Amino acid sequence: MTPNQRKQHTDAMIIAASAPRKNWLGKHRPINSVQSAWVKSLLAVWGECYGGRTTEEAMMDGCGFWSCLRSEEWSDAEACRITETIKDLRKIGYTGENLLKMAHAILWPQKSLADAIAGQIRQDDTDFVEKSILAALRNDDPVYVVGVDFYARRKNVSDIGRYLQKVAPWLTRKQAEDRVRWCISHFNCAVFLSMRKNIYQVNGK
Template structure:
């Protein structure tokens, strides 16, 4: 029998707190910048897992560099600024864009530089590993992540799917998708940050 997508169980969820309790996600708070950082990370994961072999854009390169740099607001802003400049003003794309940006934002003498030599597929595998450890595979939160980043569906598209299969009003469905996204972002921010700190500390030992 075909597995029913987890998002189709969302109509039974009454609010975000109910969703957290059901799947045992504690309430976590992150800033707008931290949320953007997670989105860049997940964009790398989604691109590789959907089999996209088109030249990597600025968003993907930003994500790859953020995966390979310890979190800080200043570093995040620097990566965005450098990649956007190289992409928009110098017209760099793909691996050339990644290498040039990497050379500018990650000092060659740092531990980060060693990790930054990883392939894009390695970066995606890193995010996948953290996602699997953090988000229950049967959770609608994971289902939303897959649909949003791997299948490239926007929240409204996912809401329409829920509406089509369950009859739940589209706006009510969209609210539930947003709840899932909020939980995904917060859970993945802290999990990725913790995993990256572990990697850096092991390499420094």
């Protein structure tokens, strides 16, 4: 991190530490278990591949996974299919870019070269999750900062909680970790709603 990024990170953590309750961190619309599993699995892959870039650093996705995801008709059944595919691939050792490529081949098998070319013309094949995150949250929002630490920097709840205690030593370990969980929950919900909105827009709904 640059000094400015480090200061922004610390300032956001101080705000998170100051939260007296979950809804103080922003509006929270609960999502169901299927939706939660879907967004968590996609965020985990995002964190492995692309996490934490700025808008200017967002790059093209070579395997086409995110553009196919954008063109999906949203339903809990489709969410389960995607989640289970990612889970099964993880069990046999796939991660990151390799996981995306294999999931793409399983979920959306290529029918023909003509179909592939038409798909590329129809879809802007950019990093769908990254853009959904940046559309949902400012990069100085404590919810964003904690979410990026958790998914992209691969820090666990206790690691982030210990950092919160450093900037806010009056918090107990449980209080610090509770605030981390609140932020992650808000992050998941905000990103889910942003991604679903994006999918609906692509499909003209």
